[in-house]
Amino acid sequence: MKKVVEGSHAVSEAVRLCRVQVISAYPITPQTHIVELLSEFCSDGSLNAKFLRVESEHSAMAALIGAASAGVRTFTATSSQGLALMHELLHWASGARLPIVMAEVNRALAPGWNIWTDQTDSLAQRDTGWIQLYCEDAQEALDTTIQAFRLAETVFLPVMVVLDAFFLSHTYEPVDIPDQADVDRFLPPFKPAFSLDTAHPAAFNQLSPPNVYMEMRRDLQDAMEAAPEVLEHIEGQFQSLFGRRYGALEAVQCDDAEIILVTSGTITSTCRLLVEKLRAQGEKVGLLKMRLFRPFPYEMLKRRVLRARKLAVVDRNFSFGACGIFAQEIRAALCNEPKRPLVFGYVAGLGGRDVTTDILEEIYWTTKTTAHPESESVWVGLQQPAPAA
Amino acid sequence: MELSVQDREYMCSGHVGCPGCGAAIAMRFVLKALGEKTMMIVPACCWSIIAGPYPQSTLKVPVLHTAFETGGAVASGVRAALDIKGDRETTVVTWAGDGGTFDIGFQALSGAVERNEDFIYVCYDNEAYMNTGVQRSSSTPYGAWTTTTPGQEWKKLRKKNIVEALVAHRIPYAATASIAFPEDLVRKVKKAKAVKGSRFLHIYASCPTGWRMPSELAVKIARMAVQTNIFPLYEVENGVRYTINYMPKGYLVREYFKLQGRFKHLSEADLEQIQQMVNEDWELLLRKAGVSPGAAGPVTKID
Ligand SMILES: Cc1ncc(C[n+]2csc(CCOP(=O)(O)OP(=O)(O)O)c2C)c(N)n1
Ligand code: SF4
Ligand SMILES: [Mg+2]
DSSP states (O other): OEEEEEHHHHHHHHHHHTTOSEEEEOOOTTTHHHHHHHHHHHHHTSSOOEEEEOSSHHHHHHHHHHHHHTTOOEEEEEOHHHHHHTHHHHHHHHHTTOOOEEEEEEOOOSSSOOOSOOTHHHHTTTTSSOEEEEOSSHHHHHHHHHHHHHHHHHHTOOEEEEEETTTTTTOEEEEEOOOHHHHHHHSOOOOOSSOOOTTSOOEESOOOOHHHHHHHHHHHHHHHHHHHHHHHHHHHHHHHHHSOOOOSEEEESOTTOSEEEEEOTTHHHHHHHHHHHHHHTTOOEEEEEEOEEESOOHHHHHHHHTTOSEEEEEESOOOTTSOOHHHHHHHHHHTTOSSOOEEEEEEOOGGGOOOOHHHHHHHHHHHHHOSSOSSSOEEOSOOSSOOOO | OOOSSOSOOSBOSOOOSOTTOHHHHHHHHHHHHHOSSEEEEEESSHHHHHTOSTTOOSBSSOEEEEOTTOHHHHHHHHHHHHHHHTOOSOEEEEEEEHIIIIITTHHHHHHHHHTTOSEEEEEEEOSSBTTTTSBOOTTSOTTOOBTTBOGGGOOOSOOOOHHHHHHTTTOSEEEEEETTOHHHHHHHHHHHHHSOSEEEEEEEOOOHHHHTSOGGGHHHHHHHHHHTTSSOOEEEETTTEEEEOOOOOOOOHHHHHTTOGGGTTOOHHHHHHHHHHHHHHHHHHHHHTTOOTTSOOSBOOOO
16 A cells, blocks of 8 residues: 655554564654654554663663563664664674664764764664665665564574665655555564573573684674575565565666766665766766665675776765775775776765765766776865854 | 472572672572572673573573673563563563662663563672672772772772662662571562562672682671671562561671671771761661661561
8 A cells, every 4th residue: 555654654664564572762863753653553552562661772772682582573763872872782682693673764973963864873883793774765664674574583683774864764755555464474473593481491692702602703694694695585575575676786777887876875866866867968877776785795796896997986974084984895895806996985965964966976077087086085065165163 | 398498499509600609699599489480681790600601501590691781671671572472470580780780780770660660670789890800889888998999999988779779769679688598588589579560689699709708708797797787688668668677686897897808908997987877877777667766666587
């Protein structure tokens, strides 16, 4: 059934359809609408879940670690400061191999206070052992949330479904809301491999000395490495039921492209328009949308981009003292290839600044007219001089 | 004959705590009272070690090891999961040290108790961060040496009164207990098990290693802590009804202090001051329990 819904609410609808059993959350803009609607669902009985109104994001994640260890399907949502506060527990969730799903609405980190979109919050958690999927629009946010539970419960890893603040979280779009029966067919009830059980007492997450720890970490990495293929398989089933598929990456006109723009999140939609326009002008340009960031889809990326001469990576995030994070990872992925495209890094749209077609076009022409990248990241759209206080 | 403390064991011998560890004794008695339908949530503390390394386990109940500051929150999640699965029988227990309770885990504990989560929170109190090598906590008593309060920097601040902090939440049941009074302890655990909502047990658990004393004194010191009013045994129902479970026999705190290396630097004047502080605290407790000093009141004699 098609409905016009807010991006946040598309996620809430997905969580309802997935019959989540324990939700635990703490308010933070711009995530709050997701859990407000879930509270409504719990109160009107359309979702039979326990909703824990905890006293912090830290406790939200801790409570889900408890609930998932006891073998139920769990969900939370957060942003920025809340995600940063959870940091230690993100490692616990993945290390304990708990299939927790979390919606993470990208918001800039303070100071100064800024509630607008910026991916540095989620990308700063890239080493925590969570699968990360970045969404472009509300339909994708809904579909990705449903897929996330299936993926998480297959590889036993937590999944972060990442959405841009406001551009996605607070924008109303027509969204196809699947039937409950179809979602039930796609996502069977959660059956944990192990859970807390008084009939089979065991210790979980206990002291793990050097003689065992490394193998446990390797198991986690094996699960990560399996995830891209599992996602592909799951998406096949998803497509046959719902008619939609996204892929770990989406390549638009990349086959003959000399320059490929690489984007993630809502910037992708703007970039689609630009690519159409430039193609009409005869430019050999392509677009690569990164949906799966962890595990990093090394092989898929190479298949898509190795024929191009240049990549222009647009990062709405920054690693201080280094460069844009997607650019950094893409460079690392390609560095051992004998023939590889030059990687131009651009930083744009931090703290919610608009990334317009003009900005993306500037990025394209700079890439085309520059023989070799002059720095790791070029900051575009900076006001010169900086705005007066 | 029915035993007041059941003979069935839920804790294996061969745990890796130090000889005379009060925390190990506390666990043994608490599990005897709770039985096998129990899940233990253990935030970082000495018990993270005592419970054994992978793939062994000291306990015959499920143990969920968790982050240091999460005892209240993880238990809330486990309880929620059991509720949604329809398991009302299993008792969810958080088992934390004083650091994990008074300090870093206090927010999560306060949140859980404010929500009146249906679980038992046990704080075994050894009055410092022992797992990391005897650093001070807000439970470390006035006068104590620790590795972060060495020499003349011995702790000159009062111990936080954790039970009163929980009572201020109007918690359905809060009680102190001691490894030296196992029957009282077991009775309180059973009572707590029968109450719905949040329950808090503050168990005095001596630590020979951190207190710089011989291991054979572990139980004796615990008994003296009660006899001197340093650690009174009492319980509070619904945040208002106080019952004192043991009336002292007039022992002086000096006797307790002089057996422990952690207090050996204290002068007679310091001990005099500490005696005053203990007397003040005791009188305050008597007033809350509605007992006039020296008079008999709602007292359960237990030795
Ligand atoms: C966030 C965090 N900070 C610090 C530690 C290190 N740490 C582990 S146990 C512990 C002390 C525990 O003290 P307490 O709760 O009193 O238990 P005890 O060891 O005394 O039994 C500390 C500081 C940790 N595990 N996590
Ligand atoms: S340091 Fe103290 S609390 Fe820790 S195991 Fe040893 S005696 Fe027990
Ligand atoms: Mg301690």
